[in-house]
Amino acid sequence: METVNIVEVGPRDGLQNEARPIALTDKLRLIDQLAEAGEKHIEAGSFVSPKWVPQMAESAQIFNALSRRPGVRYTALTPNVRGAEQALKARADEFAIFTAASESFSQKNINCSIAESLERFAPVMDLARTHHIPVRAYVSCVMGCPYEGAIRPNTVTEVSARLLEMGCYEVSLGDTIGVGTAGSWRALLKQLLQHIPVKNLALHCHDTYGQALANCLVGLDAGIRTFDASVAGLGGCPYAPGASGNLATEDLVYMLAGCGMHTGIELDALISAGNHICAALGRQNASKVAAAHNAQHSARNR
Numbered sequence: 001m002e003t004v005n006i007v008e009v010g011p012r013d014g015l016q017n018e019a020r021p022i023a024l025t026d027k028l029r030l031i032d033q034l035a036e037a038g039e040k041h042i043e044a045g046s047f048v049s050p051k052w053v054p055q056m057a058e059s060a061q062i063f064n065a066l067s068r069r070p071g072v073r074y075t076a077l078t079p080n081v082r083g084a085e086q087a088l089k090a091r092a093d094e095f096a097i098f099t100a101a102s103e104s105f106s107q108k109n110i111n112c113s114i115a116e117s118l119e120r121f122a123p124v125m126d127l128a129r130t131h132h133i134p135v136r137a138y139v140s141c142v143m144g145c146p147y148e149g150a151i152r153p154n155t156v157t158e159v160s161a162r163l164l165e166m167g168c169y170e171v172s173l174g175d176t177i178g179v180g181t182a183g184s185w186r187a188l189l190k191q192l193l194q195h196i197p198v199k200n201l202a203l204h205c206h207d208t209y210g211q212a213l214a215n216c217l218v219g220l221d222a223g224i225r226t227f228d229a230s231v232a233g234l235g236g237c238p239y240a241p242g243a244s245g246n247l248a249t250e251d252l253v254y255m256l257a258g259c260g261m262h263t264g265i266e267l268d269a270l271i272s273a274g275n276h277i278c279a280a281l282g283r284q285n286a287s288k289v290a291a292a293h294n295a296q297h298s299a300r301n302r
Contacts, residue, residue, distance in 0.1 A: 001262045005041065005226040007136075007172070007202065008034050008249060010277070011062075012043040012077055014234030016055050018281060023059050026280040028065055033273035034231060035069045038265040039249075043096065044074045047083035063090035075136065079110065081123040088131060095128055095166070098138035100200050101156045102145035105176070109140065118162055125167045137168040138204065142188065143180035153191040160196055170200055172228055175215065178208025185218045193222065202226035205247050207233065212247035213255050220259065227252060232274035233286030248287035250274060268293070 011031050015022060031044055044066065045059030059076065066074060075276055078084040099117040100106040106114050128135045135254035141148075142156045160171040173188075180188075185203075192201065203219040203226075205212035216227055218287045230246035253265050271290045285291060 001224070001260060003260045004220070004256050004263055005202075006039065006225060006249060006252065006263055006265065007041045007043065007075075007228045008033070008231065009040045009043045009204075009228050009246065010231035010234050010249065011070050012046050012056070012075075013228075013246060014230040014232070015277075016046060016053050017235065018055055021049040022055060022280065024061060024065075026277065027058070027062055030068075030127040030273060031062070031074075032067050033269070033276060035067075035072045037269035037273055039270075040071060040173070040264065041073045043076065044076065044092075045090075046077035047090075048077065048079055058092045060086060063087075063092055070089045074251060078124055080120050081127060084124045084127050088127065088133070094257070095124060095133055095135045096138065097124060097135060097163075098140065099159060099163070100140040100145075100176075101151045101159050102148050102253050104147035105141045105145045108147065114159060118166070121163075121166060125204055129167065135168045136165040136170050136172065138172045138174055139163070140174045140176045142173045143175040143184055144177055148176055153188045156188060157192050157195050160192065160201070164196065170202055171196075171224065172202040172204045172226075174204040174228075175206055175212075178206035178211065180205065180215050181211055181216045185215045186222075189219065189222045189224075194252070198223040199225075202228060204228035207245050207247050213251060216247070216255070219258075220256075220261075221245070231270065231287075232290065234277070234281075245286055248274075248290070250287040250289040250293075256288045 045062045050057035073093045075094040075096050076087035078087050078095040097126040139159050144150055163171050205215045229249035229252045231249045233245045233248035235246045250270055253263050253267055271293050274285050274290050
Protein backbone atom coordinates (compact mmCIF):
# COMPACT_ATOMS: atom_id res chain seq x y z
CA MET A 1 0.00 0.00 0.00
CA GLU A 2 1.42 3.37 -1.04
CA THR A 3 1.79 6.12 1.57
CA VAL A 4 0.41 9.64 1.21
CA ASN A 5 1.57 12.42 3.53
CA ILE A 6 -0.91 14.89 4.98
CA VAL A 7 0.21 18.23 6.37
CA GLU A 8 -2.35 19.31 8.96
CA VAL A 9 -2.83 23.08 8.83
CA GLY A 10 -5.87 23.34 11.11
CA PRO A 11 -4.15 24.67 14.26
CA ARG A 12 -2.62 27.54 12.25
CA ASP A 13 -4.40 28.19 8.95
CA GLY A 14 -7.66 26.85 10.34
CA LEU A 15 -7.77 28.99 13.48
CA GLN A 16 -5.94 32.17 12.52
CA ASN A 17 -9.02 34.01 11.21
CA GLU A 18 -11.49 33.03 13.92
CA ALA A 19 -13.11 36.17 15.33
CA ARG A 20 -13.80 34.90 18.83
CA PRO A 21 -10.95 34.23 21.30
CA ILE A 22 -9.78 30.62 21.51
CA ALA A 23 -8.40 29.33 24.79
CA LEU A 24 -4.79 28.18 24.80
CA THR A 25 -5.93 24.90 26.34
CA ASP A 26 -8.28 24.29 23.39
CA LYS A 27 -5.47 24.90 20.89
CA LEU A 28 -3.13 22.55 22.74
CA ARG A 29 -5.83 19.92 23.05
CA LEU A 30 -6.49 20.07 19.31
CA ILE A 31 -2.82 19.61 18.44
CA ASP A 32 -2.50 16.70 20.86
CA GLN A 33 -5.65 15.02 19.55
CA LEU A 34 -4.45 15.36 15.96
CA ALA A 35 -1.14 13.73 16.86
CA GLU A 36 -2.98 11.01 18.79
CA ALA A 37 -5.08 10.33 15.68
CA GLY A 38 -1.86 9.60 13.78
CA GLU A 39 -1.06 12.93 12.11
CA LYS A 40 2.70 13.23 11.66
CA HIS A 41 3.05 16.77 10.30
CA ILE A 42 1.17 19.54 12.13
CA GLU A 43 1.38 23.27 11.52
CA ALA A 44 1.10 24.37 15.13
CA GLY A 45 1.49 28.15 15.03
CA SER A 46 2.62 31.29 13.29
CA PHE A 47 5.25 33.83 14.35
CA VAL A 48 3.66 36.86 12.76
CA SER A 49 2.77 40.20 14.28
CA PRO A 50 -0.11 39.78 16.78
CA LYS A 51 -1.38 43.11 15.50
CA TRP A 52 -2.26 41.48 12.17
CA VAL A 53 -3.07 37.93 13.35
CA PRO A 54 -4.11 38.11 17.02
CA GLN A 55 -5.14 34.43 17.16
CA MET A 56 -1.48 33.46 16.68
CA ALA A 57 -0.17 35.68 19.49
CA GLU A 58 0.27 32.63 21.76
CA SER A 59 2.34 30.60 19.30
CA ALA A 60 5.48 30.66 21.47
CA GLN A 61 3.44 29.42 24.44
CA ILE A 62 1.93 26.70 22.28
CA PHE A 63 5.30 25.38 21.13
CA ASN A 64 6.70 25.53 24.65
CA ALA A 65 3.70 23.71 26.14
CA LEU A 66 3.28 21.02 23.45
CA SER A 67 3.21 17.39 24.49
CA ARG A 68 5.64 16.48 21.73
CA ARG A 69 5.09 13.02 20.34
CA PRO A 70 7.96 11.07 18.77
CA GLY A 71 7.82 11.09 14.99
CA VAL A 72 5.57 14.16 14.77
CA ARG A 73 6.89 17.30 13.07
CA TYR A 74 5.56 20.57 14.52
CA THR A 75 5.86 23.40 11.99
CA ALA A 76 5.79 27.18 12.47
CA LEU A 77 4.95 29.77 9.85
CA THR A 78 7.84 32.27 9.75
CA PRO A 79 7.28 35.25 7.42
CA ASN A 80 10.65 36.88 8.14
CA VAL A 81 13.88 36.38 10.06
CA ARG A 82 12.43 37.82 13.25
CA GLY A 83 9.66 35.23 13.17
CA ALA A 84 12.18 32.51 12.38
CA GLU A 85 14.30 33.51 15.38
CA GLN A 86 11.22 33.32 17.61
CA ALA A 87 10.30 29.92 16.16
CA LEU A 88 13.84 28.68 16.72
CA LYS A 89 13.71 29.78 20.36
CA ALA A 90 10.37 27.98 20.75
CA ARG A 91 11.92 24.80 19.31
CA ALA A 92 9.81 24.52 16.17
CA ASP A 93 10.80 21.46 14.12
CA GLU A 94 10.32 23.20 10.79
CA PHE A 95 9.92 26.67 9.29
CA ALA A 96 7.27 27.48 6.70
CA ILE A 97 7.58 30.52 4.44
CA PHE A 98 5.00 31.90 2.03
CA THR A 99 4.74 34.01 -1.08
CA ALA A 100 2.31 34.22 -4.00
CA ALA A 101 2.07 33.74 -7.74
CA SER A 102 0.15 37.02 -7.95
CA GLU A 103 1.79 40.41 -7.51
CA SER A 104 -1.47 42.01 -6.35
CA PHE A 105 -2.12 39.30 -3.77
CA SER A 106 1.44 39.55 -2.49
CA GLN A 107 1.00 43.28 -1.95
CA LYS A 108 -2.35 42.80 -0.18
CA ASN A 109 -1.17 39.88 1.93
CA ILE A 110 2.41 40.75 2.93
CA ASN A 111 2.82 44.32 1.65
CA CYS A 112 5.61 43.62 -0.81
CA SER A 113 6.25 42.31 -4.30
CA ILE A 114 7.00 38.66 -5.03
CA ALA A 115 10.66 39.49 -5.59
CA GLU A 116 10.83 41.41 -2.31
CA SER A 117 9.22 38.51 -0.45
CA LEU A 118 11.90 36.16 -1.76
CA GLU A 119 14.58 38.58 -0.60
CA ARG A 120 13.05 38.56 2.89
CA PHE A 121 13.41 34.80 3.01
CA ALA A 122 17.18 34.78 2.41
CA PRO A 123 18.10 35.36 6.09
CA VAL A 124 15.40 32.86 7.13
CA MET A 125 17.04 30.24 4.92
CA ASP A 126 20.49 31.13 6.34
CA LEU A 127 19.20 30.69 9.89
CA ALA A 128 17.57 27.39 8.98
CA ARG A 129 20.74 26.06 7.37
CA THR A 130 22.83 27.05 10.39
CA HIS A 131 20.52 25.14 12.74
CA HIS A 132 19.66 22.27 10.36
CA ILE A 133 15.96 23.12 10.25
CA PRO A 134 13.95 22.09 7.18
CA VAL A 135 11.99 24.79 5.38
CA ARG A 136 8.71 24.29 3.55
CA ALA A 137 7.25 26.91 1.21
CA TYR A 138 3.73 27.96 0.27
CA VAL A 139 2.81 29.65 -3.00
CA SER A 140 -0.64 31.28 -2.84
CA CYS A 141 -3.06 31.92 -5.71
CA VAL A 142 -1.61 29.33 -8.10
CA MET A 143 -4.99 28.92 -9.81
CA GLY A 144 -6.43 32.39 -9.59
CA CYS A 145 -6.31 35.69 -7.73
CA PRO A 146 -9.24 37.75 -6.42
CA TYR A 147 -7.57 40.86 -7.84
CA GLU A 148 -5.89 39.65 -11.04
CA GLY A 149 -8.00 36.70 -12.15
CA ALA A 150 -6.32 33.71 -13.79
CA ILE A 151 -2.63 33.13 -13.06
CA ARG A 152 -0.11 32.03 -15.70
CA PRO A 153 1.34 28.55 -15.06
CA ASN A 154 4.75 29.92 -16.05
CA THR A 155 4.63 32.33 -13.11
CA VAL A 156 3.83 29.49 -10.69
CA THR A 157 6.71 27.48 -12.14
CA GLU A 158 9.17 30.36 -11.84
CA VAL A 159 8.27 31.16 -8.22
CA SER A 160 8.26 27.50 -7.18
CA ALA A 161 11.63 26.84 -8.81
CA ARG A 162 13.14 29.88 -7.08
CA LEU A 163 11.97 28.67 -3.66
CA LEU A 164 13.50 25.25 -4.24
CA GLU A 165 16.75 26.86 -5.39
CA MET A 166 16.83 28.82 -2.13
CA GLY A 167 16.79 25.55 -0.18
CA CYS A 168 13.13 24.74 0.53
CA TYR A 169 12.59 21.00 0.38
CA GLU A 170 8.98 21.28 -0.81
CA VAL A 171 6.58 23.81 -2.33
CA SER A 172 2.90 23.62 -1.40
CA LEU A 173 0.76 24.91 -4.28
CA GLY A 174 -2.13 26.89 -2.83
CA ASP A 175 -5.44 27.38 -4.62
CA THR A 176 -6.20 30.17 -2.18
CA ILE A 177 -9.63 31.15 -3.52
CA GLY A 178 -10.60 27.64 -4.55
CA VAL A 179 -11.30 28.34 -8.24
CA GLY A 180 -9.27 25.43 -9.59
CA THR A 181 -10.87 22.53 -11.42
CA ALA A 182 -9.61 19.14 -12.46
CA GLY A 183 -8.83 20.55 -15.88
CA SER A 184 -6.91 23.61 -14.70
CA TRP A 185 -4.94 21.60 -12.15
CA ARG A 186 -4.06 19.03 -14.79
CA ALA A 187 -2.75 21.80 -17.04
CA LEU A 188 -0.73 23.44 -14.27
CA LEU A 189 0.85 20.19 -13.11
CA LYS A 190 1.74 19.24 -16.68
CA GLN A 191 3.68 22.50 -16.94
CA LEU A 192 5.28 22.29 -13.48
CA LEU A 193 6.40 18.68 -13.77
CA GLN A 194 8.45 19.50 -16.86
CA HIS A 195 10.70 21.59 -14.60
CA ILE A 196 10.23 20.43 -10.99
CA PRO A 197 10.43 16.88 -9.53
CA VAL A 198 7.08 15.64 -8.31
CA LYS A 199 8.59 14.77 -4.91
CA ASN A 200 9.13 18.50 -4.26
CA LEU A 201 5.49 19.49 -4.75
CA ALA A 202 2.42 19.38 -2.53
CA LEU A 203 -1.19 20.52 -3.04
CA HIS A 204 -3.13 22.93 -0.81
CA CYS A 205 -6.68 23.02 -2.17
CA HIS A 206 -9.49 25.20 -0.87
CA ASP A 207 -13.03 23.92 -1.22
CA THR A 208 -14.79 27.20 -2.00
CA TYR A 209 -16.48 25.73 -5.10
CA GLY A 210 -16.57 22.14 -3.86
CA GLN A 211 -13.70 21.04 -6.12
CA ALA A 212 -10.94 20.28 -3.61
CA LEU A 213 -11.23 16.48 -3.52
CA ALA A 214 -11.45 16.22 -7.32
CA ASN A 215 -8.40 18.45 -7.59
CA CYS A 216 -6.46 16.35 -5.09
CA LEU A 217 -7.32 13.26 -7.12
CA VAL A 218 -5.76 14.93 -10.18
CA GLY A 219 -2.66 15.59 -8.10
CA LEU A 220 -2.63 12.00 -6.90
CA ASP A 221 -2.82 10.72 -10.48
CA ALA A 222 0.08 13.04 -11.40
CA GLY A 223 2.25 11.52 -8.66
CA ILE A 224 1.76 14.08 -5.87
CA ARG A 225 2.02 12.36 -2.51
CA THR A 226 1.72 15.28 -0.06
CA PHE A 227 -1.50 17.22 0.55
CA ASP A 228 -2.42 19.97 2.99
CA ALA A 229 -5.75 19.84 4.81
CA SER A 230 -7.47 21.33 7.83
CA VAL A 231 -9.41 19.36 10.41
CA ALA A 232 -13.17 20.02 10.21
CA GLY A 233 -12.55 22.21 7.14
CA LEU A 234 -11.55 25.13 9.33
CA GLY A 235 -9.99 28.24 7.86
CA GLY A 236 -9.86 30.39 4.78
CA CYS A 237 -8.05 33.58 3.86
CA PRO A 238 -8.99 37.13 4.90
CA TYR A 239 -7.29 38.54 1.79
CA ALA A 240 -9.27 36.36 -0.61
CA PRO A 241 -13.01 37.12 -0.61
CA GLY A 242 -15.03 33.94 -0.97
CA ALA A 243 -12.29 31.58 0.23
CA SER A 244 -14.49 30.18 2.93
CA GLY A 245 -12.71 27.00 3.89
CA ASN A 246 -9.83 24.58 3.54
CA LEU A 247 -10.29 21.02 2.46
CA ALA A 248 -11.37 19.00 5.51
CA THR A 249 -8.73 16.49 6.59
CA GLU A 250 -11.45 13.95 7.39
CA ASP A 251 -12.75 14.07 3.81
CA LEU A 252 -9.26 13.73 2.35
CA VAL A 253 -8.37 10.77 4.59
CA TYR A 254 -11.62 9.02 3.64
CA MET A 255 -11.01 9.53 -0.09
CA LEU A 256 -7.40 8.38 0.09
CA ALA A 257 -8.40 5.24 1.99
CA GLY A 258 -10.89 4.52 -0.78
CA CYS A 259 -8.05 4.85 -3.29
CA GLY A 260 -6.01 2.25 -1.42
CA MET A 261 -3.59 4.83 -0.01
CA HIS A 262 -2.11 4.70 3.49
CA THR A 263 -2.06 7.86 5.64
CA GLY A 264 -1.54 6.39 9.11
CA ILE A 265 -4.45 8.51 10.38
CA GLU A 266 -7.27 6.92 12.36
CA LEU A 267 -10.46 8.45 10.98
CA ASP A 268 -12.69 8.12 14.06
CA ALA A 269 -10.06 9.80 16.26
CA LEU A 270 -9.63 12.55 13.66
CA ILE A 271 -13.38 13.18 13.57
CA SER A 272 -13.42 13.37 17.34
CA ALA A 273 -10.67 16.02 17.27
CA GLY A 274 -12.65 18.04 14.76
CA ASN A 275 -15.82 17.75 16.81
CA HIS A 276 -14.06 18.96 19.95
CA ILE A 277 -12.57 22.08 18.37
CA CYS A 278 -15.84 22.91 16.62
CA ALA A 279 -17.67 22.65 19.95
CA ALA A 280 -15.12 25.04 21.46
CA LEU A 281 -15.66 27.43 18.55
CA GLY A 282 -19.44 27.12 18.65
CA ARG A 283 -19.70 26.06 15.02
CA GLN A 284 -20.65 23.06 12.90
CA ASN A 285 -18.04 20.63 11.64
CA ALA A 286 -17.66 21.43 7.92
CA SER A 287 -16.39 17.96 7.00
CA LYS A 288 -18.98 15.95 5.07
CA VAL A 289 -17.43 12.70 6.31
CA ALA A 290 -17.63 13.94 9.90
CA ALA A 291 -21.25 15.03 9.40
CA ALA A 292 -22.20 11.59 8.07
CA HIS A 293 -20.31 9.85 10.89
CA ASN A 294 -21.90 12.08 13.55
CA ALA A 295 -25.39 11.49 12.14
CA GLN A 296 -24.89 7.71 12.13
CA HIS A 297 -23.58 7.85 15.69
CA SER A 298 -26.61 9.88 16.83
CA ALA A 299 -28.98 7.44 15.12
CA ARG A 300 -27.38 4.45 16.84
CA ASN A 301 -27.70 6.11 20.23
CA ARG A 302 -31.39 7.04 19.98
